[in-house]
Amino acid sequence: MVQCRSTRFDAPFAALSDATRRGVLEQLGRADASITDLAEKFHMTLTGMQKHVGVLEQAGLVTTEKVGRVRTCKLGLRRLEEEAAWIEGYRQLWDARFDELDKVVEELKRKEKVDGRKKRK
Amino acid sequence: MDARRESEPTPMTNHTTVERKSERELVIKRTFYAPARIVFEAWTKPELLKRWWVPKSAGLSLLSCEMDVRVGGRYRLEFGHEASKSMAFFGKYIEVTPHSRLVWTNEESDDGPVTTVTFEETSGKTLLVLHELYPSKGALDVAIAGMEDGMPESFAQLDELLVALSARH
Numbered sequence: 508m509v510q511c512r513s514t515r516f517d518a519p520f521a522a523l524s525d526a527t528r529r530g531v532l533e534q535l536g537r538a539d540a541s542i543t544d545l546a547e548k549f550h551m552t553l554t555g556m557q558k559h560v561g562v563l564e565q566a567g568l569v570t571t572e573k574v575g576r577v578r579t580c581k582l583g584l585r586r587l588e589e590e591a592a593w594i595e596g597y598r599q600l601w602d603a604r605f606d607e608l609d610k611v612v613e614e615l616k617r618k619e620k621v622d623g624r625k626k627r628k
Numbered sequence: 629m630d631a632r633r634e635s636e637p638t639p640m641t642n643h644t645t646v647e648r649k650s651e652r653e654l655v656i657k658r659t660f661y662a663p664a665r666i667v668f669e670a671w672t673k674p675e676l677l678k679r680w681w682v683p684k685s686a687g688l689s690l691l692s693c694e695m696d697v698r699v700g701g702r703y704r705l706e707f708g709h710e711a712s713k714s715m716a717f718f719g720k721y722i723e724v725t726p727h728s729r730l731v732w733t734n735e736e737s738d739d740g741p742v743t744t745v746t747f748e749e750t751s752g753k754t755l756l757v758l759h760e761l762y763p764s765k766g767a768l769d770v771a772i773a774g775m776e777d778g779m780p781e782s783f784a785q786l787d788e789l790l791v792a793l794s795a796r797h
Contacts, residue, residue: 589772590648590772593772594646594647594648594654594772595646597646597654597656598644598645598646598656600683601644601646601656601658601758602643602644602658603683603684604680604681604682604683605644605658605660605680605756606683607679607680607683607684608660608667608670608680609660610679610680611670611676611679611680612660612661612662612666612667612670613662615662615666615669615670615676616662616666619666
């Protein structure tokens with residue numbers, strides 16, 4: 508049980524083998540931030556943080572935008588796209604289930620009609 | 629709109645919607661062309677539920693299905709290809725109102741939702757609303773990240789990519 512639970516918890520972060528990058532994602536989940544802010548927050552050099560952000564960016568987990576001299580980082584679309592994809596997959600599961608349920612319901616309806624006729628006789 | 633729809637023949641295919649209603653809730657809806665008592669019956673008799681709960685496309689079979697549908701009664705569903713590698717889903721019914729409402733817990737994980745199903749009948753049709761309330765935003769996020777078959781795979785691929793990328797730096 509404990510094992511099962513930790514696997515489930517780790518899944519979203521299994522993407523990230525590095526604690527700093529996990530921290531950066533969590534931070535960006537709260538608010539957008541510049542690379543300078545992130546470097547300060549994680550006690551790193553600007554170059555070190557740029558590398559981490561680069562890895563996250565290439566993985567589609569973070570997007571960055573340079574305005575003037577400041578590069579702002581935010582969570583990438585991947586997270587949102589994954590959620591939308593999951594919801595569609597879940598919808599398909601229920602849709603398939605409900606198609607089968609429709610058949611059962613139709614059968615019960617027919618049976619009820621037949622039984623109803625029998626009772627009236 | 630409803631009046632027009634009623635004059636049309638019953639459509640063969642019907643639409644299921646899933647919506648993340650809030651940080652902790654998912655809502656699934658579908659209309660069935662039958663009275664609520666019939667739809668409710670299909671949800672509460674194990675021999676009927678067994679016939680539709682695991683769609684053929686899922687590639688799994690339901691190995692066992694025990695349901696004691698009354699307040700405090702427990703249920704247990706086991707899926708898999710063979711008994712040794714089965715997955716079990718279990719919990720208990722906390723509300724059972726014939727033909728209109730069922731509420732049960734999902735206890736296979738600490739982060740399982742509470743599921744509420746309502747059956748609303750209008751002129752012979754039944755709107756079914758299935759509502760899953762997770763204990764926290766994190767629990768639903770984790771369910772979304774880990775439940776779908778394709779997801780762990782895509783995360784594993786991403787993991788490999790990140791390891792490769794960081795090795796290069």
